[in-house]
Structure formats: structure tokens, C-alpha cells
Amino acid sequence: MSTPHQHHGDDSHSGHSGSEQHPAATAASDGSEQPHHGAAEAHVGHEAADHGDHGDHAGHAGHAGHGDHAAAFRDKFWWTLALAVPVVVFSEMFADLLGYMPPDFPGSGWVSPVLGTVIFFYGGAPFLTGAVAEARSRRPGMMMLVALAITVAFVASWATTLGFASGLDFWWELALLIVIMLLGHWLEMRALGAASGALDALAELLPDVAERVADDGAVVEAPLDELRTGDVVLVRAGSRVPTDGVVVDGSAHLDEAMITGESKPVRRGPGDAVVGGTVATDSTLRVRVTAVGADTALAGIQRLVADAQASSSRAQALADRAAALLFWFALVAGMLTFAVWALLGNVPDAVERTVTVLVIACPHALGLAIPLVIAISTERAARSGVLVKNRLALERMRTVDTVLFDKTGTLTQGRLTLLGHAAVRGVSDDELLALAAAVESDSEHPIARAVTAAHDGPLPAVRDFATLPGRGVEAKVGGRTVHVGGPALLSELGLSEPAELAETTRGWQQQAASVLHVVSDGRVIGALAVADEIRPGARAAIDALHARGVQVAMVTGDAQHVADAVAAELGIDEVFAQVLPADKHAKVAELQARGRKVAFTGDGLNDGPALAQADVGIAIGAGTDVAMESAGVVLASDDPRSVVSVIELSRASYRKMQQNLAWAAGYNVIAVPLAAGVLAWAGFVLSPAVGAILMSASTIVVAANAQLLRRLDLDPERVTARAAGHPSPRSPQPAPR
Incomplete structure (x- = not known):
């Protein structure tokens, strides 16, 4: 089997693997058609190493089944709400606030304590068990704060009910607090469940x-x-x-x-x-x-979406640390609040203010800020053919200032066609094509397939076929020795191109075509031009990247003149030509050594090392298994404009993370002092129930802000049109040749 790019002395097809397969057929794309495997030793799993365990955002006992959790919180909410109504109605404190007489009958004084206790253990169970889990993992957060708040209210209320204290009857506030917390968690689980619905939607396709x-x-x-x-x-x-x-x-x-x-x-x-x-x-x-x-493309996509939604990220790590710090902040603030109000001689107010501080400081919004953005962005991406393998890769994409494209199969179709042929005087076109196709018929090289496909009719018999690595092929055809190959072949044979072919071959080279010469018994009898068609949308992708301030480079095994012609046609900033497949990663490292943040985009088996070396590896067209393993982002389509969609998604999701973190942290900075009663002198106080409402409202704000990501249009055609500042075209226009 011949080695591509040594076969014809032209590496123009070195990276291509599985180009004729459907873009999403990941399981079938094993590159088996390609003779040269390049860097099979690629270090796979580069991006997958950071799949974190933050699946439970701040203490939830696992969000693996968001739909199940949503149903559980829904049921608890409605039952707890039903139990809370009589607790509130029979509460003397609540009756005093509204100025009515609570129902009075034998045993009526025990309605609130009994039902309040049921609410504490039934409705408060998720928070109590979550607090235990946080304590065991030594990761204090939202659950411990909620559990601490409802436990303080529960103990104080029973102390008052049993006559050990007075003025600390918080049964109605305890009931409403748990009801509101359950409502907030139900809404949260619904949001996360909807975001994870991409997996269900994919499963329903079959x-x-x-x-x-x-x-x-x-x-x-x-x-x-x-x-x-x-x-x-x-x-x-x-x-x-x-x-x-x-x-x-x-x-x-x-x-x-x-x-x-x-x-x-x-x-x-x-x-x-x-x-x-x-x-x-x-x-x-x-x-x-x-x-x-499990071997199908759809199953592979499901795994990628699930892994991405469960993966860790730097922003998530920041949110986790902030949630832990907020726990200690709230705990200290609560203790100070109790101490100050107790020293002022008002123990009931001290307990109430402390409970309010603990509730209002719950890092619920902070815990939801990042996971919901992750879930929605990866689901939105998956529906648009952008499969995020790891959050770190997507986060880094916003910082990329250089995109390095592998030419063949990425910017070009990866399918060679015969662009033209020219014979010397005395040789017919049919004879030239027949001889060339006959010699190439025993080769599996993409160039050989392009030549043989261009000839109709029977071929002459061939014997003694041989590959000349780096130069071309030779064979005996009807008693003649025929060679087909590139410039290196002529040099080896000591031949030069006939003057009558020179003008034609120069024109081909200007069209980014590879030129082959046909030699019969030591005489050049003609030339062939094969070219790889540029993908529709490639020029639009590069224009859109430039509009976003991103430089574009291209790496290829092609001859310099071919690479330069493609670069000129597409407007590429920098070209690396005549690069061996195993050396592509060195070009990525060269750009990084200049201080560039590089995204490498390729589709082939031998692109694995370069995908792993890059700051972000993007496998386009879901090429081969190795390319997918080495990449951080996989594009199910083979449209290079999808790279712009990845940048758009990265920047948009990062903005949402920043906004949510700023809101969640800023809310606590303002709300905790108010809950502690700093404005009590002006008559402004917050009850625990109102604190719970504000805390839940903060969570809803964060969730609603994350939901705005659903409005992000990631269609490659429209994204590139927006990035380039043009109205969205109705249909893609092929790049001019």
C-alpha cells in the first residue's frame, strides 16, 4: 500500500481521513481508507482529563436525574404547602399581624407545632440530608445554611411552645420558609431538567x-x-x-x-x-x-453532551469556592447578628434576625449560576451540531486569537478531481488519459482515484506496478514503461517539462492545482492537474474570524505554490506548507511560542497530536475517533463556519457566567446587612419568610438570565454573517475559484 503524499510527491492529502463519509458518522470514521496513519500515537483524552465531579452544585444530592428531582421537589412543595396553610392560619403571631382571631377549639394550640414538625422533617428533609452530605464532604454550602436556619427556627419554636422561652414562636415562618425553598428548588430542577433535555431529544430520534x-x-x-x-x-x-x-x-x-x-x-x-x-x-x-x-454516532453524541454537562470548569471552581466562603460569611454574620440583638436585650428579634441572615445568605443563586449556564449552552450547542466535550475547551475558546486550519478535508472538500489535462503534439488526449489511468488503477491514493475516475472506457493491461515513494508510480503498459508523478519524478528521471506545456501548468498552479506529469519511455507526453475543491463557506468563515479580531493560519502538506494559491483565495494570514503529518503539532507549538492562543481545526487521524497541542482542539466533520478523542470540541457538520459558532457560544456563555456570579455575589453583599437589621432603626426589617422570598427571587433572576442563552442563534451561516457585519444570506455561496 502506498504512502500518501510520498506517492505523488505532494502532501496535499495527508490529513484527510474518511472525507467521503457522512460528517457525523463517527463510529465508522476509522480512517481505514487512508494508507498513512500519521501520528497514531496521539495522546488522546487531552481535554477529557478535567471532567470534574461537580454534578451536584453546592450540595444537591446529585443532579443526574433532573427530571426525577424536579418531580420529587414538586410533590414535596404541594404537600408542604397544604400542611403550611393551617400552620399559618392557627399561628397567633400571624393572626396578630393581620388582626384576626385564630380558630379556637380544644387542642387548637397544637395544630401549628404538630404540622410544623411534620413540615420540618418532611419538607425540610432534602436540606437536612444535604447538610449532612456537605458536612461529610467538608464542603459547607447552601444546604448547611438552610438546614441551620430551619433548625434554629424549629428549636426556638418548640422552646416557646413548651414554655421554656417566650416570643420565639416561628412556626408559620418556618412553614413558609420551607415551602418557598422547595418552590425555588423545584423551579431550579425544572430548569436544569429542560437544559438536559438534549439527551432525551437525541434518544427520541431513533x-x-x-x-x-x-x-x-x-x-x-x-x-x-x-x-x-x-x-x-x-x-x-x-x-x-x-x-x-x-x-x-x-x-x-x-x-x-x-x-x-x-x-x-x-x-x-x-x-x-x-x-x-x-x-x-x-x-x-x-x-x-x-x-x-453504543457504537453509533448518535450514542457518541449523547455521551459527549452528557460528559460536557457534567464536566468541570474554571468558572465553576470559582463559584464553588465563593459558595464555601459565603457559608462562613453567613455563619459569622448570623452569630454577630444574634450577639448584637441579644446584647440589646431583644432575644426574639435576635433569633428572627439570625434566621433571616442564614436564609437570605444561602448561596443558592451562586450554586445555580454556573451549572445552569453549562447545561443550557451545551444543550443549545448540541442542537446546532457543536458538541462540547469539555467545558475548559469551550471557556478557552473565547481567548483564542489564532485559528490554525488543516487544509485538506477542513477548508477543502478532501475529494480530488481532475481539473484538466494537456498532451504534447503527437499524443491524443484519450491516449494520455488512458495511460495515466491504467498506471494509477492499481493505486489507492486519492490522486489515483481522481485520475482513474476521469477516464471512461476500458483500460490497457498493466504489469510490474510499483510505487516510487515521494515521486509517483510506474508500470508497464503495452510494452512501454510509463511513469506518473510530480516535480520530484522529473528530477529523478533527469527530465524537464516541455515548453509547450509550461504555460498551461502555470495556470493550473495559480488555481491551487497539483500538477502531475506523464512520462512514457523517458519522454514527457503530457500533464494532469488535480485539485481539491474549497468548501462552501470557507471564505465566509475566515472573513468572520477576521471581523472578530482572530488571525487565521493554514497548515498543509501541499507544495508552497498550491498552499499560497489557496491562502490568497481565502484571505488566510499565514501559511505553513510542505508540512509532514507528524509535524503539524510543531506548527501549533510555534504559534504558541509567539504568545498566541491557538485553536487547531482538523479532521484526520494524523491531526491528533496537533489537536492535543492546541489551546483548543476542534475536530471538524467528526472525522476520526482519534481526532475526536484529542479534540475539546467536535463539530458534527463539516462546515468551517461552525468554528465561528464555537467562538460565539464561548463568549456568550462566559458573559452569562460573569453576569450570574456578579448578581449572586452582589445580592448577598446588599441583602445580608438588611437581613441583620441595619435599617431597623428606620423601621425596615425583613422576616425570615420575606428573606426566603428574596433568596428565591435571586435564584429566579439567575435562572432567567441563563435561559436567555436559548435565544442565541448558532446557525453557522447566520453567525458568520453577523460576525462579518452583513445581513444573513439566504443560502451559502461557494467560494470563487
Whole structure:
């Protein structure tokens, strides 16, 4: 098997791996078609190492099942509310405030204490158990503050009820405090559950059963878990593809929006890879299964979303430390409040002010500030085809000032085509193409496939085929020795290009084409031009990056003139040409040595080291398993404009984190002194229940602010149009050639 880029003396296709596969077919993209594996020793898992354990934000006993937690808090809220109504109605303190006589009958004085006790142990259970968990983990936070507040109110109220103290009847405030706290947690769980709904939405993409085609042609329904690799399934028009596979019969437009974020249906025919969960919109297909269960692209996307939503981040670590500090701040403030009011001779007010301080200082909003932004941003990204593997990578993306693109398969389609051919006098075009295609027919190189695909009809017999590493190929064709290769081949053979071909080949080179010469028995008889078409949207992506103040560089194994031509066409700032696949990471390090924050974008197996070396590694088109493991962000689509979407998402989510942290911290700085009673001399006091309302209101503000991320439009076409300051185009325009 030949080694690419040594085969023809041109590294133009060194990075490409699996370019002809569907962009999201991650499980099938193993690069098996590519002869050269580049840096298989890539250190995978670079970004995955920091998956933290902050899944319980400040003491919640695990948020793995947000839907279950939301239902539990909902039930507790309604039952506790029902129990709280008689507690409040029978409270003498509450009756005095409103000026009515509470119901009076034998035993009526025990209604509030008995039901208040039930509320304390039933409704307050999540906070009490959470406090124990925080104490055991030595991470004091919101739960310990809430537990401390309701316990103080509970003990003081029972002391008054039993006659050990007077004026400390807080049953109604205790009941309302727990009700309001449960309401706040229910709303929080609903918000987090909605944000995590991306996983449920992805799971719902798959049908319950598939129509399997038996060996005799009969079609039978089969559950998905009974499908095996190699089975053929029937996908009818309007139905979903049940699992990953390759089309073996039929052609249809597939809606891949949920997988790649691409809103326009994509045509898929025989030989094309398709992904489970996509919809055949107009025709029927027969698909051979290539992956099932956990090996499918959809399962891989689910894992990425789940990992990202559970991953740690620097902002989260900051919030955790702030929540812990706030606990001690609130505890000290509560003790000082009690001491000052007790010294003033007002013990009931001392207890009430202390409870209010403990409640109002709960770092609930602080605990929610980051996890909710993480959950919403990763869910929003996943729906747009941007799969965040780790929060640290996304956070760093906002600081990136240089994006280094691998050319082949990233800025270009990664599929070579024959751009042109020219024969010397005395040689026909048909003869030139037949000889070249015959020699190349035994090669698996992408250039060889482009040459053979351009020739119709039978080929002459070939024998003694050989690869000339770094120069080209040779073979015997009908008694003649024929060579096909690049400039290095002519140098080795001691030949020069005929003058009659020079003007044509210069024109090809200006079009970023690679030039091959065909040599027959030691004489150059013609030249061929092969080119890799630039992706639609590549120019728009680079213009949008420039508009955001980001420099763009390109690395390629191509000859310098080819790389320069592509760079000129796309407006790229810096070019690294003739770079071996294993040396791409060195170019990333070179940029970093200049003080640049680098995002590397590539799709190939041999891009692994460069993806790991970069400040942010972005695997585009969900290329290969190694590329995905080494990257911090995976783009399900192969649109380079999605890189701009990642920057947009990074900056927007970071702004939300900053805003939420500022609000949550600032609220406490103002609210705690008020709760302590600094304005009591002016007649302004806060009851524990009002403190709980304010604390819950703070949480709602943070949650509502995070929800605004849902309005962020991450469609690559519209994002690049906005970044470049242009109105959103209706359809992408291919880059001019």
C-alpha cells in the first residue's frame, strides 16, 4: 500500500481521513481508507482529563436525574404547602399581624407545632440530608445554611411552645420558609431538567423498530436491539434511519438537522454513509448496518453532551469556592447578628434576625449560576451540531486569537478531481488519459482515484506496478514503461517539462492545482492537474474570524505554490506548507511560542497530536475517533463556519457566567446587612419568610438570565454573517475559484 503524499510527491492529502463519509458518522470514521496513519500515537483524552465531579452544585444530592428531582421537589412543595396553610392560619403571631382571631377549639394550640414538625422533617428533609452530605464532604454550602436556619427556627419554636422561652414562636415562618425553598428548588430542577433535555431529544430520534430485509427479500419488523452489523434495513420515505449504515440501494434527501445542525436536506445515494436518527424525506433507501447500539454516532453524541454537562470548569471552581466562603460569611454574620440583638436585650428579634441572615445568605443563586449556564449552552450547542466535550475547551475558546486550519478535508472538500489535462503534439488526449489511468488503477491514493475516475472506457493491461515513494508510480503498459508523478519524478528521471506545456501548468498552479506529469519511455507526453475543491463557506468563515479580531493560519502538506494559491483565495494570514503529518503539532507549538492562543481545526487521524497541542482542539466533520478523542470540541457538520459558532457560544456563555456570579455575589453583599437589621432603626426589617422570598427571587433572576442563552442563534451561516457585519444570506455561496 502506498504512502500518501510520498506517492505523488505532494502532501496535499495527508490529513484527510474518511472525507467521503457522512460528517457525523463517527463510529465508522476509522480512517481505514487512508494508507498513512500519521501520528497514531496521539495522546488522546487531552481535554477529557478535567471532567470534574461537580454534578451536584453546592450540595444537591446529585443532579443526574433532573427530571426525577424536579418531580420529587414538586410533590414535596404541594404537600408542604397544604400542611403550611393551617400552620399559618392557627399561628397567633400571624393572626396578630393581620388582626384576626385564630380558630379556637380544644387542642387548637397544637395544630401549628404538630404540622410544623411534620413540615420540618418532611419538607425540610432534602436540606437536612444535604447538610449532612456537605458536612461529610467538608464542603459547607447552601444546604448547611438552610438546614441551620430551619433548625434554629424549629428549636426556638418548640422552646416557646413548651414554655421554656417566650416570643420565639416561628412556626408559620418556618412553614413558609420551607415551602418557598422547595418552590425555588423545584423551579431550579425544572430548569436544569429542560437544559438536559438534549439527551432525551437525541434518544427520541431513533424509531422503536426497524424493517429488516431478509436474505429472501422479505421485509420483517425487528426491534433495534436485534439489529446486527451487516443487516440490511429498509428506510421508507418520511421514516427515520434506525442506525448507522451505508446506502446500498436507492437515493434520498436526508434531514440531518438534529445531528449536524444543517437545516437543508442532504442527498445520499449508494455508497454514502447515513446516521441513525436522520430522516429520509422523499424516497426509500436500503441501508447496510455498520454500527449498532453504543457504537453509533448518535450514542457518541449523547455521551459527549452528557460528559460536557457534567464536566468541570474554571468558572465553576470559582463559584464553588465563593459558595464555601459565603457559608462562613453567613455563619459569622448570623452569630454577630444574634450577639448584637441579644446584647440589646431583644432575644426574639435576635433569633428572627439570625434566621433571616442564614436564609437570605444561602448561596443558592451562586450554586445555580454556573451549572445552569453549562447545561443550557451545551444543550443549545448540541442542537446546532457543536458538541462540547469539555467545558475548559469551550471557556478557552473565547481567548483564542489564532485559528490554525488543516487544509485538506477542513477548508477543502478532501475529494480530488481532475481539473484538466494537456498532451504534447503527437499524443491524443484519450491516449494520455488512458495511460495515466491504467498506471494509477492499481493505486489507492486519492490522486489515483481522481485520475482513474476521469477516464471512461476500458483500460490497457498493466504489469510490474510499483510505487516510487515521494515521486509517483510506474508500470508497464503495452510494452512501454510509463511513469506518473510530480516535480520530484522529473528530477529523478533527469527530465524537464516541455515548453509547450509550461504555460498551461502555470495556470493550473495559480488555481491551487497539483500538477502531475506523464512520462512514457523517458519522454514527457503530457500533464494532469488535480485539485481539491474549497468548501462552501470557507471564505465566509475566515472573513468572520477576521471581523472578530482572530488571525487565521493554514497548515498543509501541499507544495508552497498550491498552499499560497489557496491562502490568497481565502484571505488566510499565514501559511505553513510542505508540512509532514507528524509535524503539524510543531506548527501549533510555534504559534504558541509567539504568545498566541491557538485553536487547531482538523479532521484526520494524523491531526491528533496537533489537536492535543492546541489551546483548543476542534475536530471538524467528526472525522476520526482519534481526532475526536484529542479534540475539546467536535463539530458534527463539516462546515468551517461552525468554528465561528464555537467562538460565539464561548463568549456568550462566559458573559452569562460573569453576569450570574456578579448578581449572586452582589445580592448577598446588599441583602445580608438588611437581613441583620441595619435599617431597623428606620423601621425596615425583613422576616425570615420575606428573606426566603428574596433568596428565591435571586435564584429566579439567575435562572432567567441563563435561559436567555436559548435565544442565541448558532446557525453557522447566520453567525458568520453577523460576525462579518452583513445581513444573513439566504443560502451559502461557494467560494470563487
